Amino acid sequence: MAQDEAISSVEDAAVLEALFHQSRAGLLILDTELRILRMNVTRPVLHEAPPEQIVGRHLTDAYNLSAPGEVEAMLHGVLQSGVPARGQLVGVRPKGASGPEYLFSVSASRLESPQGRIWGVLAEMLDVTEREKVGARLRVLRSVREHVGQTLDVVATCEELVQAVVPGLADIAVVEVVDAVMRGEDPPLSPLGREVPLRRAAFSHSGGKEQIQAHPVGDVRALPFTTPYAQTLADLEPRLVALGPDTPWLAADPSRGRAIRASGAHSLITTALTLRGTVLGLLSLYRTDPADVYDKHDVTLASAVAAHTALCIDNARRYTREHTIALTIQRHVLLPRPATQTAVETARLQVPSEVGGGGGFDTFALPGARTALVVGEAAGQGIQAATTLGQIRTAIHSLAALDLEPDELLARLNDTAICLVQECAAPPPGAPKPLVGTCAYAIYDPLVQTCTIALAGHPPPVIAHPDGTTEIPDLPAGPPLGSAQGPPFAATTIPVAEGSVLAFYTASLLHASPSPDTLQRVLAHPDRPLQDLCDDVLYRLRTDTRHGDIFLLLARTHPFPADQLATWHLDHHPKAVATARTHTQHQLTHWGVDEETAYTSEMIVSELVTNAVRYGTPPLRLQLIKDRTLTCEVHDANSLAPRLRHAKTIDESGRGLFIIAQLAQNWGVRYSLDGKTVWAEQTL
Structure with a gap:
């Protein structure tokens, strides 16, 4: 009998060792006083402190539990009755640790010897944080689809939205709608001009006390320029922004800055309410609980919520203006977003100005896995400048199909520009003929990792090397397009290492920058996402952009596979x-x-x-x-x-x-x- 008990003891020990080392769940052995005797060290969430600092401590002394009384009652019940408990959800964070709280499904079983002696409790803790987050997001999306859009009223739709997302998706939610949309007029096209006013349509928060607002509901004003709110409405890209006391763009709107600091908000998601290329408004979501941090999945959910809400707002707008027929006029759109090629990543920044002006950028594929990068600016304003730019862009694509080198392409493009100048009406006597514009044309060849650049009166690009150093290559400027006289165009071939960032821009960027090396300072960290670099450039610009539209094209180079x-x-x-x-x-x-x-x-x-x-x-x-x-x-x-x-x-x-x-x-x-x-x- 003693030998059988010894064998059984060895088998039990082997089973216990295998269970502790192979189980995917966290395991804790507690004595009858709920002190930790042993723990499964394969779960990092449960042992951020060394195991020797946890073993021997009471469960509630080792961890911060969301409901310590309920957990203790469950474990004591298992000890007394011997009936296992299954699947109680508990929030867990190591004692004294900061950061998010993790959700665990806790199950417990009593441990006793064959003779009936009670040793303690085996607690199984299964991490279900992601599962519960997915479920919570689905519940928010279901709530939005069920409750938002119940009425054909814009303000009511916005109020339904903030009620549906607080507190499931946000601690604070703000909806701002283009004022013209509130009156039933057609929504403006993207990018939204800085002078377009928005009306604060709805506000909600999850706190028990009154929340400080930057502006009261019903307030009408344009969004501040150098902020993620304005940039989201310019390129329709949602943004996840970390907030802190030293966030630089808070100074652009002191009222918002004070409200954000007073609320304790630490992260922000801002996404446009957009439909078919038009802008209806903006949804801003804030988190104030330090344990709850936004991630990319929340951005995806916010975009889906915004898309549904935008459709509902548009339906309400159309009902308000019931005599409005469906849009049938083909709207003038900006140049298409540059396509990403195999060996080139691209991102763009466009900042409309008060005076307007024609400008743009383009990227397109060339034979031999090469990529053309183009930034240009046309003289004049309004329709004439846009028409000239369109003609120049068409000519560039046609000439590029001939496989011309950048200097040859600009020479033939200049001939086309001269014809355009001659076709214009004669200026007053003594007045100089207006120049058609400037252009930078580059070809990146990933097979040899070189970039050949030619300029036509355009600023040279900034090159950010992978080690963080930046340079402005010394390139021949060339005459502006439309000039009948001037030096010949010249092309320069520059080697570019893998991960380098090429920055092409219009001259207006230099006028709006607080210092000449603003772009170089931003590009000193070329490993950051390109769109983040574009946004960083935007946040550093002055609000005075009377020198024309700002265009910035960033391209990160890679060798061909x-x-x-x-x-x-x-x-x-x-x-x-x-x-x-x-x-x-x-x-x-x-x-x-x-x-x-x-x-x-x-x-x-x-x-x-x-x-x-x-x-x-x-x-x-x-x-x-x-x-x-x-x-x-x-x-x-x-x-x-x-x-x-x-x-x-x-x-x-x-x-x-x-x-x-x-x-x-x-x-x-x-x-x-x-x-x-x-x-x-x-x-x-």
Whole structure:
């Protein structure tokens, strides 16, 4: 019998050890006085202090519990009755620790010997913090969808919103609506002008005492300029902002600053109430409880809440103005948001000015995995400036399709600009002809990690290197666009390391900056998110922007992925055609390209290599690039341009480029100092 008990004791010990080391839940062994005898150290939330400082202490002395009395009553009940308890939700935080509170599902079982002696309690603590947060967010979203929009009244809809999100999503909620929308008029387009007034439509808070408000409900005023509120209404991007006593933009609106400090709010989510490119208002959510911190999931929820509310507000607005017909006029929109390419991340900043003016930025893909970066500014104001900018932008895209180097492109663009100047009405006698504008055009090549830049009367970019140093390269300024005289345009090629940030901007940014090196100081931390850098630049600008619209384009560079590039050097011999086809077939099979595209690519490569062997000069190089398209490139040292011919029926040759033009989505020739590259693209 003693041997059996010994074996049983060993087995129990082994089971206990396995349970403590392999269980995904937190385990605590408590004695009959609820002192901690042993704990599962695999749960970091439960042992931020060393285990030796926790073992031997009473449970309520080791942890801050949201309901210590209920937990103790549950554990004593298990000790007395022996009936296990399951799934009681308890908020837990280590004693004296700051930060968020964690939710645990606590289950307990009595520990007793075979002889019936009660040793203590085994408490199982399962972390359900994320599960409960997801459930709480779903409940908020369900409440908003059920209760917001019950009436066709704008103010009532806003009041329904703040009641639905407090306290589930926010401790303080504020809704501000464009004043014209409150009257049933059409909402303005984004970006919202700084002079557009908003009416505070609803306010709610979760505190028991009266909450200090920056402005009373019903107050009408424009939002302060250098704040996340105004920038959210400019680019329609929600923002998660940390608040503190030294937050710089609080000084832009002293009333809001005092209210935020008095409330103890530590974080803010601000998201636009927007619908179909128009701005109806702004939703601002604040957290004051130090244990409850916003994260990206809360931003996603706030965006969904704002989208639903915006639709309800718009329905109420349309009802208020029941004679208004559906919008049928195509609205003039800003330049599209720059697209992110494989090797380039981009972000933008636009700040409308009081005087207006034409300006803009653009990024678009070029053959060979390259990316074009453009920032320009047109002279004049209003429709004429916008029309001129549109013509210039169309010309840039057309010229870029010819695979021109930046200096050549600006030279031909200048010819177009001169024609535009000549088409304008003659100015008064003695008055100089207005210049069309300025432009910075750059091409980033991720294959060699260089950026080639040419300027037409435009400020040079700022380059932020990965180590935090910044520089303004010494580039030839070039004449402004529309100038019939002046020095020729020049292009400069600059090596850029991985993670560098290129900042292109309009001259108005320099006028609105408090110091000439404001942009460089912001870019001294290039590892930050690009949109955060743009926002940081905005917060440092002066409110005086009478020099024109401000445009800023940031681009972070990366090398092209090595596994999406294949290069081979070929002999200058007819056998190179078969070799090139074999290389192409094997590489496309490795990339998983479908058979039809692979077969077409082999035919294109055959024709390209055949032309290079027959008419080109060694050395020959074949390159395949798998990006947004599949690009086949063949380089040789002969700079003579190939010519597309339409061969006659009896001709034995002359159909190579014609075949390529029929098979490829696009093709062209790119010239360099060491020869030319003939390329063809196919859609994947």
